[in-house]
Amino acid sequence: DTAVSQTPKYLVTQMGNDKSIKCEQNLGHDTMYWYKQDSKKFLKIMFSYNNKELIINETVPNRFSPKSPDKAHLNLHINSLELGDSAVYFCASSLGGGGNTQNFGPGTRLTVL
Amino acid sequence: QKEVEQNSGPLSVPEGAIASLNCTYSDRGSQSFFWYRQYSGKSPELIMFIYSNGDKEDGRFTAQLNKASQYVSLLIRDSQPSDSATYLCAVLNMDTGRRALTFGSGTRLQVQP
Numbered sequence: 001d002t003a004v005s006q007t008p009k010y011l012v013t014q015m016g017n018d019k020s021i022k023c024e025q026n027l028g029h030d031t032m033y034w035y036k037q038d039s040k041k042f043l044k045i046m047f048s049y050n051n052k053e054l055i056i057n058e059t060v061p062n063r064f065s066p067k068s069p070d071k072a073h074l075n076l077h078i079n080s081l082e083l084g085d086s087a088v089y090f091c092a093s094s095l096g097g098g099g100n101t102q103n104f105g106p107g108t109r110l111t112v113l
Numbered sequence: 114q115k116e117v118e119q120n121s122g123p124l125s126v127p128e129g130a131i132a133s134l135n136c137t138y139s140d141r142g143s144q145s146f147f148w149y150r151q152y153s154g155k156s157p158e159l160i161m162f163i164y165s166n167g168d169k170e171d172g173r174f175t176a177q178l179n180k181a182s183q184y185v186s187l188l189i190r191d192s193q194p195s196d197s198a199t200y201l202c203a204v205l206n207m208d209t210g211r212r213a214l215t216f217g218s219g220t221r222l223q224v225q226p
Contacts, residue, residue, distance in 0.1 A: 033213075040121075041199055043157065043216040056213050090156055102214070104156035 003027050004105035006091050012111045013081055020077045021108045023091030031055075032074035033092040033102065034066060043090070049074055050097055081112045116140060117217035119202055125223045132189040134220050136202030139183070145205040146178055146185045147214065152198045160200075161187065192224045 004025045013019055025032065033056075034046040048056035049068040063079040074091060091105040117138045126132045134148075145164050149157035163169045163176040163185065175188040185204075189196055199221045203214040 040218055041151075041201075042218045043201060045213040045215075048213060058213075097213075101159050101162075104158070107156050 004091060004093055004103050006089075006105040006108050008108060009106065010109050010111075012113065014113055015081055015083060017081050018077070018079045019081060019110070020075055021089055021091075021110075023074045023076070023105055025072055025091075025093040025103070025105075027093055027095075027103060029093035029095045029103070030071055031094045031097045031100075032068065032071075033094075034074065034076050035090040035092060035104075037088045037090060037107070039087070047074075047076075048097065055097065078110075081110075083112050086110055086112045116215050117202055117204055119200075119217035119220045121218060122221040123223045124220055125225060126192050127225050128192060128194060130192050130224075132192045132196065132222055132224070134187040134189070134200050134202075134222065136185045136187075136217055137183055138185070138202075138204045138215075140204065140206050140215075141180075141183065142206045143180075143183075143204040144207055146176070147203040147205070148174075148176060148187045149201040149203060149216075150198045151201055151219065157201055189222075192222075194224045194226050197222055197224045 031050045033048045037043045047066040052068045065077045068074045088107045092102040094100040094102045147162045148160045151157045161176045163178045169176045173190045177186045199219040201219045202217040
């Protein structure tokens with residue numbers, strides 16, 4: 001009965017490759033997020049979707065493209081991976097946006113070689 | 114100046130002591146304040162949130178907010194080794210329309226048995 005799940009948990013790839021991370025939530029939430037946490041533990045919002053509509057798009061390279069096929073899923077596709085993309089990517093969801101309690105997924109550790 | 118600042122630590126306290134974690138923020142319009150706990154290699158989990166000046170207690174945890182000083186803190190009474198984790202402070206300003214949490218980089222707490 002996992003609330004927010006992400007796949008894969010670990011992703012090791014070469015520079016220049018394209019990769020995707022998938023996220024699913026079974027909480028009935030209507031808002032989903034992608035965060036990036038760097039090596040210094042700084043957690044930064046990248047994107048947010050509410051009812052499949054993009055509502056937050058932070059200053060993120062356009063190599064990163066989120067896609068929300070439905071309210072329960074938010075995927076992240078990354079083109080032309082760079083060394084600096086290495087981080088842990090967390091998906092989260094909430095009922096309504098803003099300050100409502102966000103449930104985080106287990107994270108995907110991306111390592112770009 | 115970072116939007117949300119925390120001392121990275123580690124903050125080391127003996128078991129049974131009170132741990133005091135502090136956070137300052139730069140956006141005076143911030144309305145909601147959150148404390149998340151993150152164990153090593155795990156995802157953040159919400160401990161407490163506070164909206165009004167003053168104290169809010171929940172079990173061994175007390176959140177304190179002083180909007181005039183732009184300061185929020187988390188007290189953990191009777192600290193246990195299981196409290197050893199990184200504590201992330203997050204703030205929210207709904208008026209900006211951004212409606213996303215801004216996180217600090219976290220304070221690492223070590224509770225010594």
